[in-house]
Amino acid sequence: xxxxxxxxxxxxxxxxxxxxxxxxxxxxxxxxxxxxxxxxxxxxxxxxxxxxxxxxxxxxxxxxxxxxxxxxxxxxxxxxxxxxxxxxxxxxxxxxxxxxxxxxxxxxxxxxxxxxxxxxxxxxxxxxxxxxxxxxxxxxxxxxxxxxxxxxxxxxxxxxxxxxxxxxxxxxxxxxxxxxxxxxxxxxxxxxxxxxxxxxxxxxxxxxxxxxxxxxxxxxxxxxxxxxxxxxxxxxxxxxxxxxxxxxxxxxxxxxxxxxxxxxxxxxxxxxxxxxxxxxxxxxxxxxxxxxxxxxxxxxxxxxxxxxxxxxxxxxxxxxxxxxxxxxxxxxxxxxxxxxxxxxxxxxxxxxxxxxxxxxxxxxxxxxxxxxxxxxxxxxxxxxxxxxxxxxxxxxxxxxxxxxxxxxxxxxxxxxxxxxxxxxxxxxxxxx
Amino acid sequence: xxxxxxxxxxxxxxxxxxxxxxxxxxxxxxxxxxxxxxxxxxxxxxxxxxxxxxxxxxxxxxxxxxxxxxxxxxxxxxxxxxxxxxxxxxxxxxxxxxxxxxxxxxxxxxxxxxxxxxxxxxxxxxxxxxxxxxxxxxxxxxxxxxxxxxxxxxxxxxxxxxxxxxxxxxxxxxxxxxxxxxxxxxxxxxxxxxxxxxxxxxxxxxxxxxxxxxxxxxxxxxxxxxxxxxxxxxxxxxxxxxxxxxxxxxxxxxxxxxxxxxxxxxxxxxxxxxxxxxxxxxxxxxxxxxxxxxxxxxxxxxxxxxxxxxxxxxxxxxxxxxxxxxxxxxxxxxxxxxxxxxxxxxxxxxxxxxxxxxxxxxxxxxxxxxxxxxxxxxxxxxxxxxxxxxxxxxxxxxxxxxxxxxxxxxxxxxxxxxxxx
Numbered sequence: 001x002x003x004x005x006x007x008x009x010x011x012x013x014x015x016x017x018x019x020x021x022x023x024x025x026x027x028x029x030x031x032x033x034x035x036x037x038x039x040x041x042x043x044x045x046x047x048x049x050x051x052x053x054x055x056x057x058x059x060x061x062x063x064x065x066x067x068x069x070x071x072x073x074x075x076x077x078x079x080x081x082x083x084x085x086x087x088x089x090x091x092x093x094x095x096x097x098x099x100x101x102x103x104x105x106x107x108x109x110x111x112x113x114x115x116x117x118x119x120x121x122x123x124x125x126x127x128x129x130x131x132x133x134x135x136x137x138x139x140x141x142x143x144x145x146x147x148x149x150x151x152x153x154x155x156x157x158x159x160x161x162x163x164x165x166x167x168x169x170x171x172x173x174x175x176x177x178x179x180x181x182x183x184x185x186x187x188x189x190x191x192x193x194x195x196x197x198x199x200x201x202x203x204x205x206x207x208x209x210x211x212x213x214x215x216x217x218x219x220x221x222x223x224x225x226x227x228x229x230x231x232x233x234x235x236x237x238x239x240x241x242x243x244x245x246x247x248x249x250x251x252x253x254x255x256x257x258x259x260x261x262x263x264x265x266x267x268x269x270x271x272x273x274x275x276x277x278x279x280x281x282x283x284x285x286x287x288x289x290x291x292x293x294x295x296x297x298x299x300x301x302x303x304x305x306x307x308x309x310x311x312x313x314x315x316x317x318x319x320x321x322x323x324x325x326x327x328x329x330x331x332x333x334x335x336x337x338x339x340x341x342x343x344x345x346x347x348x349x350x351x352x353x354x355x356x357x358x359x360x361x362x363x364x365x366x367x368x369x370x371x372x373x374x375x376x377x378x379x380x381x382x383x384x385x386x387x388x389x390x391x392x393x394x395x396x397x398x399x400x401x402x403x404x405x406x407x408x409x410x411x412x413x414x415x416x417x418x419x420x421x422x423x424x425x426x427x428x429x430x431x432x
Numbered sequence: 433x434x435x436x437x438x439x440x441x442x443x444x445x446x447x448x449x450x451x452x453x454x455x456x457x458x459x460x461x462x463x464x465x466x467x468x469x470x471x472x473x474x475x476x477x478x479x480x481x482x483x484x485x486x487x488x489x490x491x492x493x494x495x496x497x498x499x500x501x502x503x504x505x506x507x508x509x510x511x512x513x514x515x516x517x518x519x520x521x522x523x524x525x526x527x528x529x530x531x532x533x534x535x536x537x538x539x540x541x542x543x544x545x546x547x548x549x550x551x552x553x554x555x556x557x558x559x560x561x562x563x564x565x566x567x568x569x570x571x572x573x574x575x576x577x578x579x580x581x582x583x584x585x586x587x588x589x590x591x592x593x594x595x596x597x598x599x600x601x602x603x604x605x606x607x608x609x610x611x612x613x614x615x616x617x618x619x620x621x622x623x624x625x626x627x628x629x630x631x632x633x634x635x636x637x638x639x640x641x642x643x644x645x646x647x648x649x650x651x652x653x654x655x656x657x658x659x660x661x662x663x664x665x666x667x668x669x670x671x672x673x674x675x676x677x678x679x680x681x682x683x684x685x686x687x688x689x690x691x692x693x694x695x696x697x698x699x700x701x702x703x704x705x706x707x708x709x710x711x712x713x714x715x716x717x718x719x720x721x722x723x724x725x726x727x728x729x730x731x732x733x734x735x736x737x738x739x740x741x742x743x744x745x746x747x748x749x750x751x752x753x754x755x756x757x758x759x760x761x762x763x764x765x766x767x768x769x770x771x772x773x774x775x776x777x778x779x780x781x782x783x784x785x786x787x788x789x790x791x792x793x794x795x796x797x798x799x800x801x802x803x804x805x806x807x808x809x810x811x812x813x814x815x816x817x818x819x820x821x822x823x824x825x826x827x828x829x830x831x832x833x834x835x836x837x838x839x840x841x842x843x844x845x846x847x848x849x850x851x852x853x
Contacts, residue, residue, distance in 0.1 A: 061650075065657055149637055151584075207833040210584070210637055211783065214776050215826040222826075226819035343648075349641050386656040391649025399642045403632040 047354055049407050050400035051368065058393040059088045062385055091385050098378020099126050099371035117259045122374065124262040128332060130370030132157075132324045133351055134269045136344040137362040137369075138276050139320035140352035145280055146313025147293025152198060152213025153321045153345020155220030156191040160322025161329040162224050163190035165336035166232060168246030168329065179249040184326045191322015192315045194220060199314025203307030209314060217345075221338075228336060243336035252331035265331040270363065272320070277359035289313055321345065342373075343391070350398035369394065449520040452529065456513030459536050464506035467543035471499045477545045479552040483687050491553075491683035498546040505539035537801075544809055544816070555808055556801075557688045563793075563800025564695050564761075565590065565771070568754035569778020570785060570792040571706055572747040577787060578710060579743030580723040582847040584640035585625050586751050587775025588647030589618040593755025595651040598766035599659070601668030607760055610668055614756035615749045621647060622748020626741045633849035652768045659766060670764045671695065695761045698753065699793075706789040719743055723843035726850040736850050751775070780829040787842055799825040 063069050063084050072083030101122040109119040136153050143150040150156075164187030171179060198212035228241035235244070252263045280286040292299040292309035299306055328340050351369055355361030372394070376387035400407050407413065475498040481491035512532055515521070521528045541550060569586045576583035593614035601610025621643050628639040659666040671693040679690040689696075710716035721729040722739045730736050754774075759766045777799055785792030802825050806818035 061653075065654070151637070151641075201830070201834055205834040207830075207835070211779065211833060212830055214584070215780060215830050218773060218776070218826045219823050222819040222823045226817050230817060343645075346641060346645060349638065350645070353638070384657075386653045388649045388653040388656065391645055392653060395642050395646035395649060398638065398645065399628065402634040402638045402642065403628055405632050 045413065046404045046407055047356075047365075047401065049411055050354070050397050050404075053400055053407065053410070054393045054396035055092070057396045058389050059092070061392060062088060062091050062389060066385075087383075090383050091379055091389075094379040094382040095372070095375035097375070098122055098382075099375030117257060121259055121261075122378070124256070124260040126367075126371045126374040127262050127266050128370075129374045130366050131266045131269045131331070132328050132341075132344050133348060133369045133373075134273060134362060134366035135320055135324035135327060136348035137351035137355065137366050138269075138273055138359055139317045139324070140348045141355060141357040141359055141362050142276055142280065142320065143313060143317035144352055144357040145293065146289045146309065146317075148199065148202070148310060148313045148317065149210050150195065150198075150213055150314060150317045150321075151210050151346070151349070152194065152216050152318070153324075153348060154341050154343070155213070155217035155345070156194045156318045156321030157325035157328070157341040157345055158217075158220045158224045159194045159325070160187040160191035161325030161340045162227060162232070162243070162336050163187050163322070164250075164326035165243045165246055165329045168250035169244040171250075172247060174247075174249055176249040176253075179247065180252065180330065183246070183250045183330055184323065187326025187329070188319045188322045191325060192319035195318015195321070196311060196315040199311040199318075202314070203310045224336075225338065228338070232336070234335070241338050245335045246330060250330055251334060252327070261332070263331040265327045269327070272323070273359045273363050276320075280359065347391075347394055350394050350401070353401045354397060446520070449522075449525060450517055452525060453513050453515075453517030453520070456509055456516055456532050458513075459532065460506050460509030460511075460513050463502055463509060463536065463539045463543075467539055468499065468502035468506060471502070471546055473497070473499050475499055475546050477501070477542045477547075478549040479541075479545070480549060481553050481684050482551075483554040483557045484551060493549075494552070496542055498542055501542050502539055505535050505542070509535055509539075537805075541805070544812055548812055550808065550812065553684060553688055555804055558804040558807075559797060559801040560688060560696060561692070561762075561800075562803045563796040564699050565754040565757045565774045566778045566781050566799050567699055567793050567796035568695075568702070568750055568757070569775045570781040570796055571702055571789060572750040572754065573779050573782035574706065574710075574787055574789060574792060575719075575743050575747040575750065577782070577846045578723045578843055579719050579740045580726060580843060580845040580848065580850070581626065581629055581740055581744050582636040582640070583622075583625065583744065583747060584637060584776070584779065585621065585643035585647075586747075586754075586778055587771055587773065588640075588644040589621045589748050589751035590755035590758070590771045590775045591651050591769070592617040592621055592647045593752035594758040594770055595654060595755075595766045596752075597756040598666055598668050598759035598764075599654070601760055602665050605669060607669050607671055610760050611671075611753070611756050614760065615752035618750070618752020618755060619745050619748040622745050622751070623741075625748070626744035629849065630737055630740050630744075633851075636847055636849075648769065651766070655766060655768050666765045668760060668764055671761050693761050695753075695757045702750070703789055703793050710789065720843065723845055726845050730850075730852065736852070740850070754778070777825060780825060783842070784829055784832050798828075 066083075066087045069080065069083045069087055073080030099122060101119050106119045109116050136157065139153060139156070140150060164183045167183040167186045168179075171182075174182070194216060198209040198216060201207050201212055202209045225241050228243055229239055232243045233239075234242050252265045254260070255262050255264060255267075278286075280290065288299075288304055289309050289312060291302065292304050292306045293313065296306055299309075324344060325340060329336050333340060347369060351365045352362060354365040354368075372390045373387075376390040379385055379389075380387045477496040477498045479494040479496065481494055509532060512528060516525070516528065541552070541555075544550070569590060572586050572589070573583055596617035597610045597614030600613035601607055604610070625636075625639055625643055628634050628642065629636045655666075673691055673693050674697075675691040680686045682690070710720065718729065718734050719739055721732075722734060722736050722743075726736045729739075755771065758770050763770075778796070781792050781795040781799055784795035784798075802821055806821035809816060809821060810818040
């Protein structure tokens with residue numbers, strides 16, 4: 001047998017084995033030997049402990065950078081420790097109040113029936129902030145399921161938002177029933193194109209999507225900057241990169257009245273999460289998408305064209321990010337500016353991994369990120385602690401989620417028998 | 433799976449060469465028809481040949497007849513393109529590509545500065561200084577990836593270096609301590625990256641993202657907590673420009689290359705060290721072996737983990753040095769997000785330079801040139817928006833990575849964690 005035949009024989013065997021493992025994984029029955037709660041705990045312990053540890057390390061950073069604490073420790077150990085707890089308590093208390101509103105005031109308002117809109121403002125704001133995280137998180141989760149690593153969220157959000165803004169202000173006198181869906185659709189398409197490019201490049205030339213999406217982020221930034229200072233600029237903005245405001249008919253309507261900024265985009269994003277979940281786990285296409293990514297050999301033997309599924313995964317992922325941009329422009333800012341994405345594209349990497357790339361789990365982790373982000377504004381104005389602490393906490397959460405071994409070591413947990421495979425490994429940047 | 437590449441005989445022209453030739457032809461036509469549209473025979477482009485504010489190595493201005501020069505450039509491009517299309521330059525294609533790019537860029541500057549004055553020496557000097565962090569970032573990437581660890585955290589390490597350099601430089605009023613702190617900051621983040629990706633074997637892109645998010649958050653946190661309230665913490669002395677006696681007096685070249693701060697000289701020194709170290713020493717051979725085939729390297733008794741740790745940490749020190757350039761070398765303070773993606777461009781320069789230090793430096797200078805050209809162009813008030821020139825490096829990287837122009841192949845094991853059996 002020649003070396004070449006041997007090689008192909010070996011590959012065939014590998015593929016067979018891999019396919020069997022994959023099928024086993026899919027048809028694995030949940031074990032019934034433990035109670036519901038212990039099962040639940042083993043499912044959520046890592047994310048829960050990761051969030052807890054992230055917040056704890058964030059608290060440590062707050063303590064170590066607080067001048068008050070050092071001052072208190074110079075007076076004595078007791079006052080120092082008291083200061084530690086009060087600084088952290090104040091900070092996280094303000095974070096909580098900023099994210100949910102103050103419970104006592106809510107009770108009061110519900111009892112008397114006054115100022116109801118005012119007390120629900122924080123939670124409404126949190127949900128508004130949750131929406132882009134959810135959409136971008138879904139994009140990442142779907143990408144990871146298809147084993148493509150879409151780091152291009154920022155760029156896709158930019159182009160999606162810009163395209164939606166353009167349709168939003170350029171067409172006057174359209175009824176809302178046409179104008180709004182059209183704007184959203186154009187945003188989705190623009191984001192999809194921005195995701196299609198690296199997907200196609202990967203399928204066609206093998207060049208790695210991570211570096212291509214990073215490059216496309218910067219291309220999108222420059223392109224949008226040019227459009228916003230040039231052809232699309234707001235009259236009289238004096239060279240500031242900002243677009244015209246979108247027409248009234250292209251704005252996403254609010255669910256409640258004015259002080260509550262929650263808009264229908266939030267419910268739409270929830271719907272998207274359910275749809276993506278259904279697509280991934282209940283349809284043949286979703287199964288193919290995951291299989292093409294998870295196991296190339298098995299997929300090839302099942303007769304799938306891997307390239308097409310890679311392109312599709314990247315395109316849908318980009319489209320979801322485009323939707324995220326459109327949502328921000330049409331539902332929140334009503335105008336396209338360079339600040340439209342506050343790092344959603346990067347933060348949602350942590351978000352998706354926290355949710356174990358499950359679209360429904362993304363709802364919860366997006367909620368967490370939205371609450372943190374909204375609460376941090378209140379924390380900043382009340383206690384002077386910069387809201388960037390949230391980014392630091394998110395970085396820690398991502399680290400612990402990605403390396404559960406750290407969590408297990410710290411909390412003396414036993415390792416699970418079956419470990420989820422790492423999302424995507426980069427092996428080189430590809431190219432011919 | 434290895435796809436066999438079609439083999440072309442010497443007299444045959446590959447489709448790639450044809451495409452290249454076609455593009456060259458188009459560039460030639462572009463110069464002739466677009467650039468040289470409405471210039472009369474007496475239009476003059478003036479290039480100043482000494483950077484502003486420099487008194488040594490003077491050179492008189494260079495007056496160019498716009499019309500005639502553009503004709504020559506265009507016809508030259510056209511002829512090269514025609515030859516490439518019909519016969520093909522074969523193995524010399526890449527060299528020709530560089531030549532064509534140079535001619536085109538020259539024609540572009542002649543066109544942009546027609547009837548005006550452009551400080552060519554200033555343009556090149558600022559290109560070099562803008563290229564320094566890109567090149568150093570690229571070197572960081574080379575060190576890590578040659579040892580098999582993908583590092584997209586260069587940006588974060590630079591940012592941390594810039595912040596620490598500024599803070600320590602301001603409090604101690606000692607630039608050298610500032611530089612040491614910056615490098616240390618980059619090194620510590622690199623240690624975390626190495627620890628996460630080598631010990632815990634987590635996805636190296638995720639690990640890099642952790643560091644980028646953390647570093648952006650941490651530097652902004654410190655900045656708005658302290659630096660904005662206590663401006664004295666953010667006012668560091670800078671590394672001065674040092675003119676090398678003798679060499680700085682050479683006209684044109686002297687003021688551009690030999691009258692710079694420590695960072696430019698350091699970059700050249702590191703270039704020589706890295707180029708020599710990677711390809712001519714035992715250390716470099718081992719490092720590359722670990723990146724190409726860790727198992728084989730392990731069998732031969734090279735400690736894969738140790739080598740990778742060493743490479744990543746050295747890379748982090750380099751990235752910290754690059755970060756110090758922003759605060760200690762350039763503006764003398766730290767601003768939030770002041771690295772503005774230079775770390776990622778460094779990564780692009782590394783790929784463009786095919787993981788080779790010398791080529792990475794050339795790529796970095798090209799990217800720096802695009803940066804400085806775009807700002808010059810917007811000052812001159814050209815009809816071509818600077819953003820499009822800014823976009824070029826990223827586009828070029830995508831094209832290079834796709835294998836259309838030249839070829840890029842990184843270390844084989846880059847990005848895969850090593851499992852010891």
